[in-house]
Amino acid sequence: MKTIKILLLTCVAMFALTSCFEDMDDNIIPSSTLNINDFVWRGMNIVYLYKSEVPDLADSRFISDEDYTNYLTGFNSPEDLFESLIYDPDTVDRFSRIYENYFDLQNQQSGTTLTNGLEFNFYRVPGSSTEVFGVITLVLNNSVADNVGVKRGQIIRAVNNTNLTDSNYINLVYGQNSNTLNFATYNDSGTPDTADDTFELNGESADLTKVTYTENPIHVSEVLNVNNVNIGYLMYNGFNQNFDSDLNNAFGEFKSAGVTELVLDLRYNGGGSVQTAAYLGSMVTGQFNGEIYSKLFYNENLSSNDRNYLFTHSIENIGAINSLNLSKVYVLTTNRRTASASELIINSLKPYIEVVVIGENTVGKTQASRTIYDSPDFSFENVNQGHTYAMQPLIANSTNVNDLLVPTNGIIPDIAISEAFNTLGILGDINEPLLAEAIAQITTTDRPANRSLVNENLQLIEIAKPISALEQDMYID
Structure with a gap:
C-alpha cells in the first residue's frame, strides 16, 4: 500500500489535529470538530470499499499539511465530511453511516435497543392522499407489546387519539418513548x-413504553408434521453472534x-454477522465441510x-455444529x-443445494461493513475518549464460491407472494400465507416452482417506514 505523509503525521506535526491519549483516566480533552474530521478522513482513506471512486480519498489528494487542514475545516460537522x-x-x-454515539451502535449490534417491541407496515387509506393506517407485522417475544397482548395483524389508525397522516405518523409511532396505539377494524364492505x-x-387501545430490550433473533423455532413429513420452521430475525449457541440448539432440536x-x-x-451466516449455512447442510461458503x-x-x-x-468456543445435511x-x-x-x-448456498425463495425481491445489499473507531488501528482498543463518533462504512464485497454478487436490485423469488395487511396470519402457523406456500411446495407433487400468487388488496399503496442502516447490515466481527 502506498504510504503518504498525511497518514504518518504525529500528534505534534498535525497542529491541533490530535488523537493523542493524554492521561485519559483523569484528564479527558474533548475533541474538536477538526480533530474528529481528521479521524473521518483517515478512516475512510484506509478502509472504504469505494476509495478509488472518490477523488477526495486519493492518497495524493493533499500537497501539504496546510492543504489537508484547510480541507477539513471546510466541513461544519463530521457528518458533512462523511457524506x-x-x-x-x-x-x-x-x-x-456515521454515528455520533458509538455506544448506541454497539447496543444495536448486540441486539439491544430501546423499543416497545413492534414493527409495522404503513398504507394509504383508500380514497385519501394523506391519511395513513399501520399494520403490526411483528411483535417481539417477551417485549412490552407482547406482554400487554398486542398481536401481529392489528391495525393502527391513530396514536394518542390523533389520526395518522403522511406528516405525523413517523413522529407519533416512532418519535416518542411512550404512546397509546388506537386500534381500528377493517371493513371491505363486501x-x-x-x-x-x-x-x-374500535375503541381498543394499548399503552406502550419503550424499554431497553435485547432480542433473541430466534423468533419461532418448531417442528411441523404435515402429511407425515417433519418440516423444520425457523423464523430468524438477525445474524447475532451472541446467540450462535441458541441457533445451534434450534438445529439440534x-x-x-x-x-x-x-x-x-x-x-x-x-x-448481521458474516461468520454467523457461515455457521447457519453449515447447519442447513453439513456435507460440504471445508469448502468455500463465501468470499x-x-x-x-x-x-x-x-x-x-x-x-x-x-x-468457535461453542462446539460441534448440528447439521441437517439437506440438499x-x-x-x-x-x-x-x-x-x-x-x-x-441464499447466494452462498445456491451453488451447493437447491434454494427455493418464496416472497418478494430482497433488498440487494452485497457489501459488508465494520465499525471504525478513532484509535491507532481503528479498533475499540485505545479509542480516543475525547469523542464518541464511530463509522460503519462499507469495507468489503461478498460473493459466493463462483464469485457471483447479490444483484443490486435484489434476489428475485422463485415464487412471488407478498404479505397482505388483512391476511398476515400467525407466524409459524401452517395457514400463514408464506409458510403455507412453502409447505405446499414440500408436500404437493408436481407443483410449479416459478409463479406469482396474487393477494387481495395489494393495490393499496404501501408507504415508506423508517429503516436504519443496521436493519440492512452485514458486518465483519
Whole structure:
C-alpha cells in the first residue's frame, strides 16, 4: 500500500489535529470538530470499499499539511465530511453511516435497543392522499407489546387519539418513548374493490413504553408434521453472534426430531454477522465441510485481508455444529427487510443445494461493513475518549464460491407472494400465507416452482417506514 505523509503525521506535526491519549483516566480533552474530521478522513482513506471512486480519498489528494487542514475545516460537522465521501449514495452505497454515539451502535449490534417491541407496515387509506393506517407485522417475544397482548395483524389508525397522516405518523409511532396505539377494524364492505374499504376506530387501545430490550433473533423455532413429513420452521430475525449457541440448539432440536425439510423465514432479517451466516449455512447442510461458503474482497489498501469463509463442523468456543445435511431449503423473503447476511445465505448456498425463495425481491445489499473507531488501528482498543463518533462504512464485497454478487436490485423469488395487511396470519402457523406456500411446495407433487400468487388488496399503496442502516447490515466481527 502506498504510504503518504498525511497518514504518518504525529500528534505534534498535525497542529491541533490530535488523537493523542493524554492521561485519559483523569484528564479527558474533548475533541474538536477538526480533530474528529481528521479521524473521518483517515478512516475512510484506509478502509472504504469505494476509495478509488472518490477523488477526495486519493492518497495524493493533499500537497501539504496546510492543504489537508484547510480541507477539513471546510466541513461544519463530521457528518458533512462523511457524506461527501460516500460513493454514489443513491444507487451504489446506500448503507454506509456515521454515528455520533458509538455506544448506541454497539447496543444495536448486540441486539439491544430501546423499543416497545413492534414493527409495522404503513398504507394509504383508500380514497385519501394523506391519511395513513399501520399494520403490526411483528411483535417481539417477551417485549412490552407482547406482554400487554398486542398481536401481529392489528391495525393502527391513530396514536394518542390523533389520526395518522403522511406528516405525523413517523413522529407519533416512532418519535416518542411512550404512546397509546388506537386500534381500528377493517371493513371491505363486501366488495373486491378497495375504494369503499374503511378503517374505523374500535375503541381498543394499548399503552406502550419503550424499554431497553435485547432480542433473541430466534423468533419461532418448531417442528411441523404435515402429511407425515417433519418440516423444520425457523423464523430468524438477525445474524447475532451472541446467540450462535441458541441457533445451534434450534438445529439440534430439528435434527433430533428427524427434520427432512426446512423453511428458513428471513422476511424480517436485515442481516448481521458474516461468520454467523457461515455457521447457519453449515447447519442447513453439513456435507460440504471445508469448502468455500463465501468470499470477501476489500479495497486496494486492504487486499491482504481478502478471505474465504468456509463450511465448518464447529463453532468457535461453542462446539460441534448440528447439521441437517439437506440438499434443498425454502427461504421466505420480503423486499425491504431481507438484506445483507440474509441474502448471503441464499447466494452462498445456491451453488451447493437447491434454494427455493418464496416472497418478494430482497433488498440487494452485497457489501459488508465494520465499525471504525478513532484509535491507532481503528479498533475499540485505545479509542480516543475525547469523542464518541464511530463509522460503519462499507469495507468489503461478498460473493459466493463462483464469485457471483447479490444483484443490486435484489434476489428475485422463485415464487412471488407478498404479505397482505388483512391476511398476515400467525407466524409459524401452517395457514400463514408464506409458510403455507412453502409447505405446499414440500408436500404437493408436481407443483410449479416459478409463479406469482396474487393477494387481495395489494393495490393499496404501501408507504415508506423508517429503516436504519443496521436493519440492512452485514458486518465483519
